[in-house]
Every structure is written in structure tokens, then in C-alpha cells.
Amino acid sequence: MMHAAPAEAKTEMTRLRLRLRGAVQGVGFRPFAFGLAARYGLGGFVRNDAQGVTLEVEGAETANYVAALRRELPPLARLDAMEIEPVALRGDKNFVIESTRSGPARTRIPADAATCEKCLDDLFDPSSRFHLYPFVNCTHCGPRYTLTRRLPYDRAQTSMAGFQFCADCGRDYADPANRRFHAEPIACPRCGPRLSHSPMEITSALRAGKIVALKGIGGFHLLCDASNAGSVTRLRARKNREAKPFAIMVANEASVALFAKPRADELELLRSPAHPIVLVESLRKLPDAVAPGMARLGVMLAYAPVHHLLFHAAGGARQIHERNLAQDFALVATSANPGGAPLIKDNAEAREKLADIADLVVTHDRDIVVRADDSVMQFVDGAPAFLRRARGFVPEPIDLGADGPSVLACGGHLKATLTVTRGREAFVCQHVGDLSDAETFRFYGESAAHLLRLLDVKPEAAACDLHPDYLSTRFAEQSGAPVLRFQHHAAHVAAIGAEHGVTGALYGAALDGHGLGEDGGNWGGEALRLDGRGGFARLGHVAPLALFGGDRAAREPLRMGIAAFAALGRLDEAAGYFAGKAEAAQLAKIFAARLAPATTSLGRLFDAASALLGFAERQDFEGQAAMRLESLVRAPHALHGGYVLRAAIVDFAPLLAHFIDARPDARDGAELLHGTLIEGLGAWLAASAKPGEKIALGGGCLMNRILAEDLAGLLRDKGFTPLLAQKMPPNDGGLSLGQAALARTVLMAG
Structure with missing residues (x-):
């Protein structure tokens, strides 16, 4: 009996159009797409456009192409969205890289990246023309944002514009199969920058x-x-x-x-x-x-x-x-x-x-x-977290989840940043610093202008803090856009919500050093509920301490140590306790004679505890005393009865009294401080929360890893979902993001 040979299965030819959005320009994406097409024998094209990258592939392996594209992105590339659409066959046999289509700037520049291993191979290879050349780079590494003047991102728009290619670099730049294809900073010893010293x-x-x-x-x-x-x-x-x-x-x-x-x-x-x-x-x-x-x-x-x-x-x-x-x-x-x-x-x-x-x-x-x-x-609660966000990450955007109006948010006065929103994305500039310095404020203005120029947007509003004396507030007022003002700690909570994609109402705590309250007071240990419409309710706070000397109290923990005695009604004991500090007696007399404003700041509570535990010296930098205490902690443990909860206020006066009476050594005191704060804050936040809800934790005190991790863990054990800062610092470096999120909410609500 004879059997007929089975007929060969017909290979179906298809053509797909892919529209890609994300970090897909200036990262070697087009040569990557070209190489994949060669691997699978596909025709078509790839080009940069105003939205990102568009490509079409035609042949029998288009499905495998799409799978490989998702799986094997270049090191610096990131896909935020990919739309796939079947289109009519065109009979293309070859795959080509096309030039950029014109249109309004809607792409972005990738962040600077460290030298890749292949470039290090070139750097130390005596046979390479890049041997020991201190500016070697390729599409997978090197400077990007820091040398770009404007979009589109190409060599003519960067500080490399004045360096003309030699023949070899020109050939590499034009070759789709080369790792340096359209690497805008490409140069070698013959044609590139030079160091002044070897x-x-x-x-x-x-x-x-x-x-x-x-x-x-x-x-x-x-x-x-x-x-x-x-x-x-x-x-x-x-x-x-x-x-x-x-x-x-x-x-x-x-x-x-x-x-x-x-x-x-x-x-x-x-x-x-x-x-x-x-x-x-x-x-x-x-x-x-x-x-x-x-x-x-x-x-x-x-x-x-x-x-x-x-x-x-x-x-x-x-x-x-x-x-x-x-x-x-x-x-x-x-x-x-x-x-x-x-x-x-x-x-x-x-x-x-x-x-x-x-x-x-x-x-x-x-x-x-x-x-x-x-x-x-640093790592906090199992995830990387920022203390300062700048080189290597800026200007990568934060996805806000939905399109919205363009806003310029101006941040705070210390650790200042700015945020510009475009569509569904928030672009936060690099760390700027303290705006009290005239040169820093000039840099702040330059950063705003550069970001707005790169993104090609005109903001519908400028968002800022309530504090009228912040230079960031004045900058917003002079921007020419309508000004929206938001309370400092509401913006902290909103920043955490924005990076976690939370829309609508949100409960949280802002634990930091200072922020102007809606009542004109000095806030800093706040339980808040955002209403999802740009407003908030203050549900509770840390028990206040006297803030004698304003900003000086943040630099001189001794003042907050004396404030602790005043809060306990034991001011007459302060001079004796701080007998080694000549100014203590005089400060105690001034405290007794004058009224001082109060602060609910957790940061100032840290300062008070630091002074009682022997760290009363003037602080060389913000948070120095608290950081030294954090460094001493091995195993935090709570003082029994170390805090009192009453009417949504958490009072740590019993802990401060224990420090005065028991005089624990610095390590034991630091561990008691952290353990008691964690237990007290956890109970305080749980008391105002709804069962099982998300709790945002923001503010500069959350840079303390022990406090952040253990408070998050305690809330998790109580059935809540804690949200910590990961994409932005929890301190004022993230404030502009929260302002931007609140401003968009207000504008979209009409």
C-alpha cells in the first residue's frame, strides 16, 4: 500500500505595525529592531516619531519577533506601552531604518548611564582605537540628559555638536549593525574631547x-x-x-x-x-x-x-x-x-x-x-529607595496612570525639585538644593526653563506650597500661570499616592521637620486624609513641643531638649540636666519668660530625644543627631507605657520623661526611641484608619530606614497596606510630585 507524502504546511505571511512608547529613543532601539528583523528574516522599517517609535515587520515570524522584542530590550530601553495592529502586506523583503518624522516633541531623553562592559573592553584593549580614551561610549552607555540642549535628541542638539566625526566614528555612527549606531556622544582620540591632565x-x-x-x-x-x-x-x-x-x-x-x-x-x-x-x-x-x-x-x-x-x-x-x-x-x-x-x-x-x-x-x-x-x-522594606534622585535617573518620568493637564509644580525651599507633567507622565528634575543660596535659586530657574523647553509644554497652572516666603512659592507666582497652593504635608502624602498609582481618596502620615499648617502653625507629624479632589482633612498629629528660636531649633537640639522639660512641666530641672552646656541655664530662663510657637514635628521630637541622650551639639547638617541615633540601633524595643493616645494625638512625653529620669546610655536610648516611636505611631495611625486600607507614609523622617521598615511592617501586621516612597525621596525632594498630582486633580475637577 502506498502512502502519499504529507503536504508541507504553508507558512502564513503577516505584517504588523507596532507603536512603542517609553524609553525607546537614544538607547539603541532602532539597531536592536534591525537586528531582530535580520534574525527572523523579516522586512519592514523602524523610525523614531513624535510619540516614540513606530515599526512594521512583514514575514512568517512576526509573532516570534514581537515576543523577542519584549524579552530582549536594550539595556537602557523601557517599554511603557506597545500597540500592535495587523496591516496589509507590502511585499517588503528588507528591513530599513528610516529617518525621524517631524512633529511636536513627545519623546524623552534617557538618563545618563555608567560605562558598559563592552566599552570597558574597548577602553582597555590595546588594539581598539578607544584604548585608554576617557570619553568612550556607545548606545548602551554614557551621558545623555546632561549634555542635551533640546529635543529631538541628536548630536546637533547636544554639547557634542562642535566635535566633527572622524572617518571611523562617522562610519560607526551610520552603521545599523554597529553598537555605536546613532550614539550621539560618540568620539575617539582623533575627533573627540580631551582631558586637561592625564x-x-x-x-x-x-x-x-x-x-x-x-x-x-x-x-x-x-x-x-x-x-x-x-x-x-x-x-x-x-x-x-x-x-x-x-x-x-x-x-x-x-x-x-x-x-x-x-x-x-x-x-x-x-x-x-x-x-x-x-x-x-x-x-x-x-x-x-x-x-x-x-x-x-x-x-x-x-x-x-x-x-x-x-x-x-x-x-x-x-x-x-x-x-x-x-x-x-x-x-x-x-x-x-x-x-x-x-x-x-x-x-x-x-x-x-x-x-x-x-x-x-x-x-x-x-x-x-x-x-x-x-x-x-538605600534599601527600605525590601525595595530600593531614594535619598537623592539625580544622575542616572533624571529625566525618566513617573507614570500618573491617565492623561491630564500640564502643570509646573515648584516644590519646597529645601531639597528643592520641580515637576512638569505632560499627558500621563510627571517629569521631576534633578535634586537642586537649598533655595536660600542665590546661585542655587538661579540653577532652580534654569532647571525649570530647561525642562519646559525639552517637554515642549505650556503649563496650565503653577503649583506651590502654602508658605508665602518660600522662594519656590514666589517662583510660582512669577511664572505667569494661575497659581494653586497646597499644604506641605498633603503634598507629601499625595507624592506617595502618585508614585503608587493611587487615584481618589488616600489616608496617610507625613512625618518630617517642618511645614506650614493651614492654621498657620508649625506642622510635621500629621495624619491626613486626602479627599481625591485636591483637599484634605487633618485627622490627628503628634503632641506639640515648644519651638523656641524657629529655624535655630532645627540646628540646635539643645533647644528642643529644653522644650521637652517644658512640656513635662519640669523646666526648672533643665539647667541641671544640661549642666555641661553653658547656655542651657540662660535658654531655660528665656523659655520660662516667653511664649514660643508649638510644633507637631516628628523631626523636632527626634532632636529633643537626641539632646536628652547626649547629642545636644549644634548640627552641622539637617538630621545629623537623628542619623547618629539611627546608626546606634541594633534591635529597637518599645518602652512600656512610653506613649499616650488621646483624641487622635500621640504623645511621647512618657518616653522623654524616662530619658530624663533613667538616663539610659546612647545605644539603649536610641533603641528605646525607635521602638517606642514605631509602636506609638503604628497605634496612632491604625486608630484613624479604615480596616485594611492603604496608608501612605511620607516626609523626611521616613529616610530613617529603621523607622520606615518597622512602621510599615507593624501596619502590615495590623492588616493595612503601607505605601513607602520608592520612585522619589520621601523628603522635600518629592514634594513637587505631590503638588503636581494635587494640581491635576483640581484642574480636572473643573
Whole structure:
């Protein structure tokens, strides 16, 4: 019996149109799409457009193409949305990369990214034309936002416009199969920027104990040998930074373990494309002057080619296969911003303003368009969280979940940022700083103008704080747009809701240092319910303490320590308790003679406890005393009866009385403080909450990892869903995002 051969299955030809939105321009997406099409034998095209990327693929493997596209995105790419539409066959056999279509700017620039492994291979390969070239980059790494003047993102719109391609770089730039296809900052020693000093000269100066100002990606760093106590102390004196911790830069992952004990998740964050500073447990192998009194150390990996070259020189110019070996040479790397001014980015300004700080000023001839400090992060409650959001993350947007009006939100006065919304996205600028400094306020205005120009939007409203004296408020008033004002702590809660995609009403707590209340008072420990229409209700607060001296009380914990005695009705004991402080008796007399405004601030409660536990010195930086207490905690435990709940007010007076009467040592006191605050705040928040609801936790005190993690855990155990800041800092760095979310709600409600 004969059997007929089975007929071959017919392969169905299809053509799909894909519209992609997200981080898909300037990240090597078009050559990636081109390579995938070659793999699956497909024809069609890919092009950038005003909304992102549009591509069409035709052939028998279009479904496999789409699956691979989702699965194998380039390192810096991110898909926020992909629309897929079948279209008519056109018979295309080849796949081509088309030029950009015109239209209003609706795309975005990717954030700066650390040098990738392939570029490091080139950097240390003697046969590469990029050998030891301190500006090597490709589509997967290098500067983006910090060198872009305007959109669309192409070389003519960046500070690389004045550098003409050599033949080799021009060929790489035009070749879709090349890793440097349309890498806008591409250059080599023949045609690109140059350093003013060689890496060997720089490293020799550092080894000799000198302080070096080095121009990098987002501005100048001040560098010194982290192991040289004399150099670190001189840097502190010259920069007028008495005690605020410095971060260190190390050569590679293996080197981190010589100075700290990173967890696996912390190592993963360190090596992410942003290469942020990450707080990790310190081994205390470096001089105490690096991070005085701190249990954790800020660590970052070398992220620019010039950094790798410094460590390469320090290691005796080791070969490529040795670059991942541990190296005990570490650098203090701190922002070059003398006197609280913004980060310096220009060569002439560096030579003028850093001459009294740095022994050597190293420049290069590629302009920095947008200054950006290093981002600072930690892990909180199992997730990465920001202490400062800047290089490596800005200007990546936060998805607000739905389209809405464009708003300019102006943030606060300290740790200032601005937010511009466009469609469903919120773009938060890099950390700006304290607006009291004139140069910083100028930088703030530049940041607003740059963001609005890049996004090509005209805001329908300017949102700001209630405080009339904040320069950010005045900036909003002078913007020309209608002004919407929002209470400080309502904006903190709204910021947490915005990044978690919460719409409508939201219950939460804002725990921080200061914010003007609707009653004109000094708030800072608030339980609030947002109504989903831009308003809120104050449901409760931390019991008030006297705030004698206003802003001075935030800098001098002794004042809050005396306020604790006053709250307990024991003011006559204060001078004796603080007998070692000459000014204590005089301050106690002034307290007794004058009325002082009250504050519900949890930050000032921390200061009061710090003073009672022996940390009454003037604070060199905001939160210093509280950070030292956090560093002492190993296992927080609550004082029985250490707080009282009454009428939605949580009062920690019993804890303060215990500190005065029992005089625990600093460690036991720090553990009692944290444990009692966590238990008391948890009970207080649960009392005003609805069963099982989400509770947003915002404000600067949530930068305290122990407080944030254990309070979230306690609320979780009580059946609630705590929401913590992850995409923005919980402090005033996230305030503008909350203002923007509230303003959109008001505008959309009509």
C-alpha cells in the first residue's frame, strides 16, 4: 500500500505595525529592531516619531519577533506601552531604518548611564582605537540628559555638536549593525574631547595626598584618597563640611567588600546602569573622618571612563583581564559645591571657585549642559529607595496612570525639585538644593526653563506650597500661570499616592521637620486624609513641643531638649540636666519668660530625644543627631507605657520623661526611641484608619530606614497596606510630585 507524502504546511505571511512608547529613543532601539528583523528574516522599517517609535515587520515570524522584542530590550530601553495592529502586506523583503518624522516633541531623553562592559573592553584593549580614551561610549552607555540642549535628541542638539566625526566614528555612527549606531556622544582620540591632565597625573596627585577637582558627567567632583585621614580632614576644612558623611568611589564590585558589607540586592543596585551611591553597612576600615559616627557608608562604583582610568593607573596600569580584581585604593568623591552653592559644571567657574579647595583642577572640553549630582539610594522594606534622585535617573518620568493637564509644580525651599507633567507622565528634575543660596535659586530657574523647553509644554497652572516666603512659592507666582497652593504635608502624602498609582481618596502620615499648617502653625507629624479632589482633612498629629528660636531649633537640639522639660512641666530641672552646656541655664530662663510657637514635628521630637541622650551639639547638617541615633540601633524595643493616645494625638512625653529620669546610655536610648516611636505611631495611625486600607507614609523622617521598615511592617501586621516612597525621596525632594498630582486633580475637577 502506498502512502502519499504529507503536504508541507504553508507558512502564513503577516505584517504588523507596532507603536512603542517609553524609553525607546537614544538607547539603541532602532539597531536592536534591525537586528531582530535580520534574525527572523523579516522586512519592514523602524523610525523614531513624535510619540516614540513606530515599526512594521512583514514575514512568517512576526509573532516570534514581537515576543523577542519584549524579552530582549536594550539595556537602557523601557517599554511603557506597545500597540500592535495587523496591516496589509507590502511585499517588503528588507528591513530599513528610516529617518525621524517631524512633529511636536513627545519623546524623552534617557538618563545618563555608567560605562558598559563592552566599552570597558574597548577602553582597555590595546588594539581598539578607544584604548585608554576617557570619553568612550556607545548606545548602551554614557551621558545623555546632561549634555542635551533640546529635543529631538541628536548630536546637533547636544554639547557634542562642535566635535566633527572622524572617518571611523562617522562610519560607526551610520552603521545599523554597529553598537555605536546613532550614539550621539560618540568620539575617539582623533575627533573627540580631551582631558586637561592625564589619569596618571591625577592619580599621582591623589596618592600624594592632594585634593583634585575632576570634571565628570554631571559636574565636578572633589576627590581625595579615602584612606588618607589628613587629606579627608583637609577636604572637610576647605569645603566647610564639618561632619556630613562623604561617599566613596571604588574600582569595581570586588573592591566594595574591602570597605563594606553589601547585601546581594545592594550589589545589584550598585551595578545597575545608574551606578548610584548606595548606603551599605560599613566595615569601618577607613578613617572616621569619611563618615563620622555613621554605621553605614555611601559607596559607588566607578561609572565614567575617566574613573576607571584613575583606578587603572592606581593599580599599576593592569591589563584588561585584571580590571575586576579587588583594589584597596578608594576615593572620597563629593560634589564640588562650595558654600552650599550648586554643583559646579563649567571650566572657568571651577578654576575660580575651586582654587582654594583643590590642589589640582582637571577639566575637559565637552560642555556639561545640565548639572546633576550623584543619586543616593538605600534599601527600605525590601525595595530600593531614594535619598537623592539625580544622575542616572533624571529625566525618566513617573507614570500618573491617565492623561491630564500640564502643570509646573515648584516644590519646597529645601531639597528643592520641580515637576512638569505632560499627558500621563510627571517629569521631576534633578535634586537642586537649598533655595536660600542665590546661585542655587538661579540653577532652580534654569532647571525649570530647561525642562519646559525639552517637554515642549505650556503649563496650565503653577503649583506651590502654602508658605508665602518660600522662594519656590514666589517662583510660582512669577511664572505667569494661575497659581494653586497646597499644604506641605498633603503634598507629601499625595507624592506617595502618585508614585503608587493611587487615584481618589488616600489616608496617610507625613512625618518630617517642618511645614506650614493651614492654621498657620508649625506642622510635621500629621495624619491626613486626602479627599481625591485636591483637599484634605487633618485627622490627628503628634503632641506639640515648644519651638523656641524657629529655624535655630532645627540646628540646635539643645533647644528642643529644653522644650521637652517644658512640656513635662519640669523646666526648672533643665539647667541641671544640661549642666555641661553653658547656655542651657540662660535658654531655660528665656523659655520660662516667653511664649514660643508649638510644633507637631516628628523631626523636632527626634532632636529633643537626641539632646536628652547626649547629642545636644549644634548640627552641622539637617538630621545629623537623628542619623547618629539611627546608626546606634541594633534591635529597637518599645518602652512600656512610653506613649499616650488621646483624641487622635500621640504623645511621647512618657518616653522623654524616662530619658530624663533613667538616663539610659546612647545605644539603649536610641533603641528605646525607635521602638517606642514605631509602636506609638503604628497605634496612632491604625486608630484613624479604615480596616485594611492603604496608608501612605511620607516626609523626611521616613529616610530613617529603621523607622520606615518597622512602621510599615507593624501596619502590615495590623492588616493595612503601607505605601513607602520608592520612585522619589520621601523628603522635600518629592514634594513637587505631590503638588503636581494635587494640581491635576483640581484642574480636572473643573
